[in-house]
Amino acid sequence: MAEAVTAPVLAGRRVLLLDRARVYVCGITPYDVTHLGHxxxxxxxxxxxxxxxxxxxxxxVCRNVTDVDDVLDAAxxxxxAPYDAFAAVQQYHFEHDLAALHVRPVRYEPRAHRYVEHVxxxxxxxxxxxxxxxxxxxxxxxxxxxxxxxDLDRAEALxxxxxxxxxxxxxxxxxxxxxxVWQAAEAGxxxxxxxxxxxxxxxHAECVVMAMSAFGVGVDVHAGGADLRFxxxxxxxxxxxxxxxxxxxxxxxxxxxxxxxxxxxxxxxxGNLVLVSDLLERHxxxxxxxxxxxxxxxxxxxxxxxxxxxxxxxxADLYAAAGRAGPAGExxxxxxxxxxxxxxDVPAALEAAIREGGAPARLLIATLGLD
Ligand SMILES: [Zn+2]
Numbered sequence: 001m002a003e004a005v006t007a008p009v010l011a012g013r014r015v016l017l018l019d020r021a022r023v024y025v026c027g028i029t030p031y032d033v034t035h036l037g038h039x040x041x042x043x044x045x046x047x048x049x050x051x052x053x054x055x056x057x058x059x060x061v062c063r064n065v066t067d068v069d070d071v072l073d074a075a076x077x078x079x080x081a082p083y084d085a086f087a088a089v090q091q092y093h094f095e096h097d098l099a100a101l102h103v104r105p106v107r108y109e110p111r112a113h114r115y116v117e118h119v120x121x122x123x124x125x126x127x128x129x130x131x132x133x134x135x136x137x138x139x140x141x142x143x144x145x146x147x148x149x150x151d152l153d154r155a156e157a158l159x160x161x162x163x164x165x166x167x168x169x170x171x172x173x174x175x176x177x178x179x180x181v182w183q184a185a186e187a188g189x190x191x192x193x194x195x196x197x198x199x200x201x202x203x204h205a206e207c208v209v210m211a212m213s214a215f216g217v218g219v220d221v222h223a224g225g226a227d228l229r230f231x232x233x234x235x236x237x238x239x240x241x242x243x244x245x246x247x248x249x250x251x252x253x254x255x256x257x258x259x260x261x262x263x264x265x266x267x268x269x270x271g272n273l274v275l276v277s278d279l280l281e282r283h284x285x286x287x288x289x290x291x292x293x294x295x296x297x298x299x300x301x302x303x304x305x306x307x308x309x310x311x312x313x314x315x316a317d318l319y320a321a322a323g324r325a326g327p328a329g330e331x332x333x334x335x336x337x338x339x340x341x342x343x344x345d346v347p348a349a350l351e352a353a354i355r356e357g358g359a360p361a362r363l364l365i366a367t368l369g370l371d
Contacts, residue, residue, distance in 0.1 A: 006055050008341045010048075010252040011298070015220060017057045022215040023049060024250075025063040025106070026207060026224035026232065030090035031075035034097040036274040036292075036303060037225070037259040037266040043292045044256045044344075045223040046103040047368055051340045054367050062108035062214040065091055068201055069112070070165055073189045083190055084113060097276040101285050102369040110210040112201065116192045118209035119201035122243060123181040123194075131242040136172045137184030137197040141205075143177040143231075146238045150230035161231050165203065179235050181205040204235035208243070211236075217246040223254035226300065227265075257300040266303075274303055286370040287312040293346045293368060315370065317354050318361055326358015333363045340367065 007016045015021075025045045028038060042063070049059035066072070067087035076086035099105075123139040126132035132141045147157035158176055161168045168176035182205070185191035185198040192200060201209075211219060218240070224233060233253065240249040258265055261272040279288050291311035295301060326332070335356075339349040346368065353361040365371050 006057065008051065008055060009343045010221060010254065012343065013252060015252050017052070017055075017220065019056070020058045020060055021052050021221065022219045023052075023059050023061045023221045023223065024207075024211045024215065024219045025061060026222075026228055027063040027065050027109070028091070028094050029066040029069045029072050030087040030094060031069070031072040032090065032268060033273070034094050034276045035266050036276060036279065038094075039097070039101060039276045039288075040259050040292045041223070041225045041256040042098055042103050043101060043289055044254065044297050047293055047344060047346070048221065048223065048254060049104065050367050050369060051344055054337060054363075055341060060108075060215075061106040062110065062211065063106045064207060064210045065109060065111045066203065066206060067091070067111050067113050068116075068190065068206060069203060070189065077188055087111075100280055101276065101289060104369075108214045110213065112206040112210065113190075115206060115209045115213065116201055118213060119182065119205045120194050122205055122209050122212075122239070123196075125243050126181060126239065129242060131239075132181055133174065134196050137199055138172060138180050139182040139196060140173055140178040141181050141202075141235070141239055141242070142175070143179045143235060143238065144175055146179070146231065146234040147177060149238060150234040152230055157230065164231055166231050179204055179231065181239070204232055204239060207232070207236050208239045212240065212244075217244040218249050219251070221252045221254055222250040223256065226255040226258050226298070229253075229255050255298060257295075257298050260300065260302045261304075263302060279308065283308055283312060284315075287315050289368065290315050290318075290350075290370060294350060295347060297344055314350065314354075318350065318365060318370065321354045321357035322361035322365055324357035324361075326356055326361065328359045332356055332358070332360045336360045336363050336367070 007014050049061055052059045073083055076083040132139050158168050180202040182199050183202055191198040237249040241247045264270050291307050335352050336349050339345045349364055353364040
C-alpha cells in the first residue's frame with residue numbers, strides 16, 4: 001500500500017496537520033461587482049480546502065467581509081446609500097457569483113462592522129505592550145519592521161503604503177510606516193465611540209481581530225491575493241504577533257497570483273474588468289474553475305478568450321479520460337493525492353488524470369469541483 005499523504009506542502013514548506021486546518025481568507029470589500037481577479041483568489045482558497053479534505057484534514061475556513069473601509073465609504077456616498085446597506089447588497093451579489101462557481105460555503109464569514117469593540121481591545125493591548133501610541137484621536141501601530149517582513153526596501157514600502165491607503169504622509173505619525181489601528185473620525189466615514197474619541201477601525205486591524213476571534217492566536221494558512229502581501233498581510237502578521245507574542249501568526253501563506261488583461265491589473269479604473277457573471281453566460285462553472293486552477297497558484301497570468309477555450313478543451317479531455325475504465329485502486333488515485341498535496345500542483349495532477357483515465361480522473365473532477 002502506498003504511503004498515505006496527509007501533510008501538504010504549501011509555498012514550498014511542509015505543513016504538518018492533524019485533523020483540522022485553520023484557514024483565513026482575506027475576503028471582499030463589498031463595494032463593487034465580482035471580477036475574475038477576486039474569483040481567482042476565492043476559487044484557489046476553495047481548492048485548498050477541497051485538497052485538505054481529500055487528505056483527511058477538515059478545513060475550517062474564515063473568509064471575512066471588509067464592510068468598514070474607506071473605499072467602500074466613498075462608493076456608498078456616490079450611491080447616496082448608508083455604508084452598511086450598500087455593503088449588504090454588494091455582498092449578496094458576491095456570494096451569488098461564488099456559489100455559481102461552486103465555491104463551497106465557509107464556516108465563518110465575519111463582517112468588520114461587528115468587530116469594532118475587538119479592534120478597540122486590540123489597540124489597548126498594543127498600547128499597553130508599547131507597540132502602539134495614541135495621538136490626535138488615532139492609535140498608530142509601530143510598523144518599521146513590517147517592510148522587512150515583506151523583503152521590501154523602505155522606498156518601495158512607502159510607495160505601496162500610499163497606494164493602499166496607508167497614508168504615509170499623515171503628520172501625526174512618528175514614522176510614515178506606522179499604521180492606524182484606530183483612525184480618528186473624519187467626515188464621510190462611519191464613526192464609533194472609543195477611549196480615544198470617535199473613530200473607526202483600521203483595515204489591517206479588522207482582519208487581525210476577525211482571524212483571532214475565529215481561531216485564537218494563529219492560523220495554519222492565510223490566503224489572499226498577491227497584492228495583499230504588503231502592506232495588508234505584513235501588518236496583519238506584525239500586529240497579531242505583537243499582541244499575542246506567538247510567532248509565526250501564519251504557518252503558510254497562499255498569495256494567489258494577480259490576473260491581468262492585456263498585461264494590466266484588472267480594475268474598474270483601468271476599464272478592463274472581466275465579470276464572473278459574464279463568463280458564466282458563455283461557459284460552464286467547471287471551465288471557468290479549470291482556467292483558474294490549471295496553473296501554479298502563485299503565478300500571475302493574463303486573461304484572454306483563448307484561456308477559456310483552452311480550459312474548456314482540457315476539461316473535455318478530462319471528462320473523456322474519466323469515462324474510460326482506466327486503473328483503479330489506491331496506487332492510481334494515490335498519485336493524484338500526492339500531486340495535489342505537492343503545493344496544489346493541479347497542472348501535474350491534470351496531466352496524470354488525463355493520461356491514466358478512470359478512477360484518477362474521476363477523483364480529480366470530484367476533488368476540484370469540476371463536475
Ligand atoms: Zn485581510
